[in-house]
Structure formats: structure tokens, C-alpha cells
Amino acid sequence: MTEFFSGFSWSQILKTTMVLFAVIDILGSIPLIIKLKEKTGDISPLRTSLVSLGIMICFLILGESILNIFGVDIRSFAVAGSLIIFALALEMIMGWHLFRDEVSGKVASIIPLAFPIIAGAGTMTSIISLKAEFSEVNIVMGIIINIIFIYIVLRLTKKIESLLGEGGIAIVKKVFGIILLAIAVKLFSSNISALFSV
Template sequence: MDISVLVKTFVAVFVLADALGNAPIFLVLTKGMESEQRDNVVNRASIVATGVLLLFAFGGKWILKYLEISMGSLRVAGGLLLLLIALQMLQGELDTPVVDETRDVAITPLAFPLLAGPGTLTAVMLLMSESPNAHLSVVVGIVSAMLVTWFIVRLSARVDHLIGPEGAVIITKLLGFLLAALAVEIGSAGIRELFLT
């Protein structure tokens, strides 16, 4: 096992998955859920994100090539998806408690594109192609990073009762604005890649 490749993969995936940045968004999206429901959402989101990352690590280039989808298009789609969520947050549509039966946020937007976004998918594809003799190291790096991410996001649910209703509204609006900016950044990077390169 190549330790340098493992460490490089771990750092890249952990930073791009941005567990600390996504933890507050998770709290907003799971408002109104019981503790057990939130834990289930985190578990499903982490498993799906890890599965997607491993799938793209091994077959991403072929999948995109077969479907004739460029990374630029993937970035634009991810940006649009995040922008829709951000607009809902800014308009207060996510302020009302909604339980898991009516709104499943584990797959979208938590697993994809927040935890396993275009940047993370690109990184694992590149790391796998750059390390043809160290695939195991890349896989262990991905799984380790997602385990740490799972742990951080899972702990964030315990903070929910500390912020109170007013704090939740303020945080929702602020995060909606920041998420909108992130969505535009991801989408514009995709547009530049599609039309200016």
C-alpha cells in the first residue's frame, strides 16, 4: 500500500466533502426530524456518497464518456441543484419542520452534490488514473475520509437544540446565501469549462 497516495486521497476527499461546512446545512435540511431519523439520514447519505465516489473512482471516465457528459456539464448540473436548495432556504421554505417520509434529503442534496460533489468526483477520478499501481491506497483513502466526514456530520445534530428557533432562522438565511454563492461558483466553473476551453 502506498501511504503517500492514501494520505493524498484522504486529504483531497475530506477537504472537498467539507464536513464542517456541510454540518450546518445538514441541520437546516433535517429540521423537525427526530434524532433517530437524523442519524439514519447521515448514515444513508454517507453510504451513498462513498458508493458514488468509489464508482466514479473506478468507472467515472467510462461512465461520462459513454453518456457523453463532460465534467463541465456535471458542474453546471450540480450548481443548479445547489442553487434550487439555496433559494428554498432563502425563501423560508425549509423553515417548516418536514419529516423524512415526505422529504428525503439523504440522497439529494446531502450525498450528491454536497458530500460527493463534482470537485470530489473529479479528484477521485484523477487520483485513480494517476496511481495505476495504488488503487487500494486510493480506495482506503476515500473510505477513511468518508468515515471521518460521517462522524463530524453525525455529531452536528446534537448542536441543534442549542441554537433555538431564532438562531435557526438566522443561520438558515445566512447559509442559503452562502450556498447560493457556492452554487453559482460551481456552475460558472462548469460554464467556463464548457464554453471557454
């Protein structure tokens, strides 16, 4: 337990939180959440948040073992992950819809909201990619901070949408898209050089 907390860093927590916040893009998903609420009647913020937390923590712990089964090291996955994050950033900046899944299913709190909208491929890729550079304790803290924020957003969806407006949500997406683009470039450059130096 002491070893787990030994790598605690506010700087890493902030970076992890920002990366996951940008990838999850819960503010950009507000129109989709409202649509889901209209279709299903209601969504449980607590259930959605807990399921998303469980998926992310499980992937943080078991993700590397799963990669080992396929003979893929974490650096290689981080490089591949940086390309996915790069594509996600372009999607946010350019307004493309490369990774958006169809909205369906009666259990909307879990599918598609918790998975794959919140804890989807982009989020899982980011978690493993972050693990190549940051301590697990800081990634866990970043995940928890994001889950708290997700819960608040799910509770106050309509108020946030009316407060930010369509233009405000669009600006938030663009800003975090640019941040995410820069992070993807840094993640790619640091891991690709490590691969070739081995």
C-alpha cells in the same frame, strides 16, 4: 494508495466539508428529525450515519461511470449541479421548499432520513460537482467529517434544538445558504468556461 493520498489538501477538505454541510443542512432538518422520532418511536443515529456514508462514497466512486453510460462528462454535470446547488441555496435563504420530500415509511433511519434527506439528490450532485475540482481523498475526508457531525446531531437533536432555538436554526440556514450560493456561482463559472474552451 499513495496516489490516492497525493492530492491531500486541508484547504480542499475545508471547502468540501462546508459545501456538503450546507447542502445536507442537518441542523435545518432538526425539526423534521424530531417529527420522525415522534412518529416512529426512535431513530438509530449509527445506522442512519453508516447508510448515508455508504451512499455518498458509492456515488463518489461510481457516479462518474454512471454518467458515462449516459454520455455526460463531469464538467457538464458540474454545471448542471451548480444550478441545483444554486436552487438549494435560494431555498435556504428564501424559505422555499422545492426539494423537501414527504415523510413516510417505517424504516425512518434509512428512508427518508439517510435517503433522501441526508444523501439525497442535492448531496449526490454536489459530490460529483466537487469531483470536477477537488481530489477524491479530500472529498472522502469532507464526507467523513460531515457524517461524524450528522451522528452527533442525531444523538443530541433535542438538546441542539433547545440550545439554538427556532431563531438560531433559521440564522444557521440563512448563513449557509449565502455561502452555498457563492459556491454555486464559482462552480458554475469555472466549469462553464472550461466547457467552452474545449
